[in-house]
Amino acid sequence: MEIDENSNIHIPKYDGFPPTEKPLGDGYKAGKGNNPADSVFNRVLPNALTAKSDQLFALARKSSLWTLSFGLACCAIEMMSAHASHHDLDRFGVVTWPSPRQADVMIVAGTVVKKMADPIKLLYEQMPDPKWVIAMGSCATNGGPYYKSYSVVMGVDHLIPVDVYVPGCPPRPEALIYGVMQLQEKIKNDANQSFEKESLNANDGEQ
Numbered sequence: 001m002e003i004d005e006n007s008n009i010h011i012p013k014y015d016g017f018p019p020t021e022k023p024l025g026d027g028y029k030a031g032k033g034n035n036p037a038d039s040v041f042n043r044v045l046p047n048a049l050t051a052k053s054d055q056l057f058a059l060a061r062k063s064s065l066w067t068l069s070f071g072l073a074c075c076a077i078e079m080m081s082a083h084a085s086h087h088d089l090d091r092f093g094v095v096t097w098p099s100p101r102q103a104d105v106m107i108v109a110g111t112v113v114k115k116m117a118d119p120i121k122l123l124y125e126q127m128p129d130p131k132w133v134i135a136m137g138s139c140a141t142n143g144g145p146y147y148k149s150y151s152v153v154m155g156v157d158h159l160i161p162v163d164v165y166v167p168g169c170p171p172r173p174e175a176l177i178y179g180v181m182q183l184q185e186k187i188k189n190d191a192n193q194s195f196e197k198e199s200l201n202a203n204d205g206e207q
Contacts (some may be wrong), residue, residue, distance in 0.1 A: 058191030061130070062105065062184040063093040067170060068103035068123065073110025075137035075170040082173035094180055100126040105183070106160075107176075112153040124160045132187070134179055135162045136171040145169070168178035 027098050071079060083089050083096055097103045100123045112120065124133070138144035143154040156162060163186060166179040 002132060014033055018028075033175050040088070043063055046077045058187050059092045062187040065094045065105045065180070065184070066094075066097040066103045067094060067107050068098075068100050068127065069096050070106055070108045070120065070123070071110060072108070072112060072116065073137075073139060075109035075140070075168075078112055078170045078173050079107060079109045079136060079176060082176045086175060087173045089177065089180065092177070092180060100124075101128070103127055104130065105132050107134045108140045108156045109136040109170075111144065111147060112156050115151075117153055117159050120156065121159050128153070132163045133160055134164045135174055135177075136166045136179070137166065137171055141165050141167060191205060 019176070054083065060081075069076070069079060069083075081087060083094075083097045089095075100106075106124060106127065108120065124131070133156070135141050139146065139152070143152050146152040147154065154157060164179045164183045166175050168175050171179075
């Protein structure tokens, strides 16, 4: 209770409503009176608006990967199983695409013989930037059981750059899914590292 100086009337002091639990989780404060409580948009949206465009593009790209499936041997059977309904790569935003003109990920699954070297390089060059490559299986990684064969390329990375290696002979669909998830993390991390590098360069320039 408080006493007004102009009169002897006792005026109760208002301290606001007692705090209440919000269903939005920890870290949210209850509002007082007509002041609204913290909003999800007030907490999350400013961070998104201050992000670099490259980071936003990376988030979109990693959630919508169009794969050019290059099945060359038995690993292709496991790759098909990963895209089928039981494993359903579509739930990660990964869909197969028959044309390299719109694809951004090449999955090389199987033995790369020397006769297929030129078609692989040609299809890779036809893919638009940015693009990534997954080497699926021992043969695509290092030649596999045909190591040092006269007709086999000792890994597709002798022809084109590889971002993710999926070991196995053949690897199970779960292994390919894990490789795709690692590629998604790589896409996001590369964008974050690029942003940090630009920030450091900008700070050095100001100094």
